[in-house]
Amino acid sequence: MNSKAAAYQQQSDKAQLVERHAPLVKRIAHHLIARLPASVIVDDLIQSGMIGLLEAARNFDGSKGASFETFAGIRIRGAMLDEIRKGDWTPRSVHKNSRAITEAINQVERETGRDARDTEIAAKLNVSIHDYHQMLNEVNAGKLVGIEDLGVSEDVISIEQNKGNDSPLEDLMQGAFQKALAHAITTLPEREAIVLSLYYDEELNLREIGEVLDVSESRVSQIHSQAMLKLKARMQSWQAEE
Numbered sequence: 434m435n436s437k438a439a440a441y442q443q444q445s446d447k448a449q450l451v452e453r454h455a456p457l458v459k460r461i462a463h464h465l466i467a468r469l470p471a472s473v474i475v476d477d478l479i480q481s482g483m484i485g486l487l488e489a490a491r492n493f494d495g496s497k498g499a500s501f502e503t504f505a506g507i508r509i510r511g512a513m514l515d516e517i518r519k520g521d522w523t524p525r526s527v528h529k530n531s532r533a534i535t536e537a538i539n540q541v542e543r544e545t546g547r548d549a550r551d552t553e554i555a556a557k558l559n560v561s562i563h564d565y566h567q568m569l570n571e572v573n574a575g576k577l578v579g580i581e582d583l584g585v586s587e588d589v590i591s592i593e594q595n596k597g598n599d600s601p602l603e604d605l606m607q608g609a610f611q612k613a614l615a616h617a618i619t620t621l622p623e624r625e626a627i628v629l630s631l632y633y634d635e636e637l638n639l640r641e642i643g644e645v646l647d648v649s650e651s652r653v654s655q656i657h658s659q660a661m662l663k664l665k666a667r668m669q670s671w672q673a674e675e
Contacts, residue, residue, distance in 0.1 A: 447490040454505050458482035461509050465517075467638035478513045485512030530568045531662065533558060538666040548622055549663065569658040570651060617667045625660035628653060 462478040489505040537557040541549035555565035618626060624646070631637045631645060639657070643650045 450490045450501060451486055454486055454502065457506060458486055458509055462513065464636055465513055473517060477516060481512045481516035482509040485509040527571055531572045534568065534662050535666045538663050566655050569655040573654045573658040614668060617664050621660055621663060625656055628656045629660055632657060
């Protein structure tokens with residue numbers, strides 16, 4: 434096969450990859466939109482996700498070991514998150530409340546030596562339990578509260594590994610972070626750990642998780658936010674200075 438024919442075949446293969454995995458973009462977009470404010474439009478996520486899919490098809494190297502679907506999923510989700518963050522639609526009060534809750538959790542757990550309870554966190558914040566739950570709802574609705582907020586994301590680690598240019602020190606640090614994060618998750622109360630598992634591993638949305646646990650979607654949102662903020666508090670040593 435001459436060089437022109439090889440180049441044409443390569444472009445054809447990439448086009449087929451994009452066409453075959455277009456439904457993956459929609460699936461990821463609809464999963465993300467379930468925990469975002471109404472101001473975020475799913476079509477915008479799909480558009481940015483398609484750009485991520487095109488980049489994935491252009492840069493994918495099958496010799497690295499990862500499947501294309503795994504590699505593309507990382508790039509698609511990353512492109513959508515970049516688009517969301519560029520929008521800057523999160524009120525300052527949400528960032529302030531997120532930091533305040535994280536610090537309150539830290540203080541309570543240092544003082545008690547155990548998992549912080551809702552009532553204790555609310556008392557430390559000097560707000561009612563109703564107001565505290567409302568703050569959790571706003572944090573979850575106004576900001577992506579996810580693994581990426583802990584300082585090092587699984588997406589970043591996977592992308593860097595696919596690039597094949599990790600240093601031994603970076604490998605060690607990434608592995609240590611994953612172990613520390615896994616341990617931190619095991620220290621959460623059972624219900625909080627279940628919500629995270631259903632959300633991130635099983636990819637259920639908040640309504641579906643509510644049906645599993647027999648609680649309201651709003652309560653699932655609160656549990657999810659509190660669980661992630663607890664993890665953030667316990668993983669602060671890994672976070673870069675803001």
